[in-house]
Amino acid sequence: LGGRATHAISGGAPLGERLGHFYRGIGFTVLEGYGLTETCAATAFNPWDRQKIGSVGQPLPGSVVRIADDGEVLLHGEHLFTGYWNNEQATKEALSDGWFHTGDLGTLDEDGYLAITGRKKEIIVTAGGKNVAPAVIEDRIRSHALIAECMVVGDGRPFVGALITLDEDFLPRWLAEHGRPAGTTPSELADDAELLADVQKAVDDGNAAVSKAESVRKFRVLPAQFTEDSGHVTPSLKLKRNVVAKDFAGEIEAIYHA
Known part of the structure; x- marks a missing residue:
């Protein structure tokens, strides 16, 4: 500067x-x-x-x-x-x-x-009647170097969950540090215990900023990032929550029925 x-x-x-x-x-x-x-x-x-x-x-x-x-x-x-x-x-x-x-x-x-x-329009109301404003916890989870994007879900559900994408710039470093082959994709890491443990640390940090009822209980790591080209964010990089919820409805269901 x-x-x-x-x-x-x-x-x-x-x-x-x-x-x-x-x-x-x-x-x-x-x-x-x-x-x-x-x-x-x-x-x-x-x-x-x-x-x-x-x-x-x-x-x-x-x-x-x-x-x-x-x-x-x-x-x-x-x-x-x-x-x-x-x-x-x-x-x-x-x-x-x-x-x-x-x-x-x-x-x-x-x-x-x-x-x-x-x-106000982004407020999530859980099945238990708890109002959850997602912005605070999403920002905390996104602050982790491994995380690109986070979208909290849980409207009408028994607890709060989250859809998470991995940062494509940081991922190669994580792979090298953990002895994984270069070029391993997020979809190939969906069940990787070490990766899930690191994502859980980011989620735990986010949960520390909110009440227990607002905290993320389960999450799913998605195979790709949210981009403007994919139709999941606006030109100013705001999440199109309804589009994400529709396109990843199966992943959301898996959070509550896994």
Whole structure:
């Protein structure tokens, strides 16, 4: 970065607490903010001198934030849009009594810092009625060098499971370190005890960030990565959860009936 840059601003997608600490650890502070098209961009931001990593900061002047009973982030202020173009139904669903329903889930701490914990539409409700926001545990599991992607499943199921893909850049190193032939594919490692043990370590680390009811009990390692070409992620690398769930329905069933 040339030696003079000390700060950057992040707001296009969740940075994640893990990356926030990583950048701070190398002496480069990334200040995270939050906003949507409907809020004319930023509505909350981390002050440079009072940053809280893992949060998107405090509401900017003129912006009011509150958390609904179901955990949804609601916004109020003159910076909000007045409605969707030629879509009265969508406007009615999004705006209520002057509050904009963002569809995001979050929390406010005692200092007024907002943390985004997931998307309301991505909430998983287990058979036992437990609401699970997958973003936190997925980010922790993905932080392991061996893991490329993780998708938590469990809607209507007795417990939480996960579909996991292996990082194709790290896999050759893992193969060499564990005496496996070069070029061994993820599908050939599906039942490899050592590999499954290492994946379990990543899952255990993720489970440490959530309650027991939200923790991943079982997982399946998939034979290929989720890519834009495969249709499983968007151009901005967001998971198309419904597509993954449809294409890997057999793997999901195996988690609960193996």
